[in-house]
Amino acid sequence: MFCSKCGAQNPDGVKFCSKCGALLSDNTVPVSNHAPRSTVYESEAKPKNVKGIIGFILGIISILLSLTMWGGLLAGIPGLILSISANKKKDHYQPSGLPKAGIVLSIIGLVIVVLYAGIVLPQIARYTSMAR
Numbered sequence: 001m002f003c004s005k006c007g008a009q010n011p012d013g014v015k016f017c018s019k020c021g022a023l024l025s026d027n028t029v030p031v032s033n034h035a036p037r038s039t040v041y042e043s044e045a046k047p048k049n050v051k052g053i054i055g056f057i058l059g060i061i062s063i064l065l066s067l068t069m070w071g072g073l074l075a076g077i078p079g080l081i082l083s084i085s086a087n088k089k090k091d092h093y094q095p096s097g098l099p100k101a102g103i104v105l106s107i108i109g110l111v112i113v114v115l116y117a118g119i120v121l122p123q124i125a126r127y128t129s130m131a132r
């Protein structure tokens with residue numbers, strides 16, 4: 001290997017330059033630069049995917065539980081928030097279809113809750129009060 005300071009050739013495995021005494025550690029730098037980068041990308045991509053998946057599942061649950069009202073709200077609101085935040089942080093590792101589907105499903109679930117609470121329940125209440 002060659003010394004980075006003076007350019008003198010040194011045998012491989014030697015730590016210090018035989019001519020100027022500089023530390024010969026240049027060939028280990030590119031290797032240590034590469035490894036952490038790929039692991040950082042992997043650890044960043046995983047929580048985003050999980051957010052999108054949870055948002056999507058909560059969207060489905062909010063539709064299934066929309067007629068129980070509270071179940072629809074408790075699943076639909078966090079489902080919508082998670083799906084939106086998963087959809088915002090787009091990168092190459094994030095499948096964009098799942099958060100978007102989660103947003104749509106959560107909105108449908110919340111709309112059913114609002115329609116059910118705003119239209120169906122008052123009519124049932126009016127019907128039962130008229131019957132009395």
Ligand SMILES: [Zn+2]
Nearest residue numbers: 003006017020
């Ligand atoms: Zn040297």
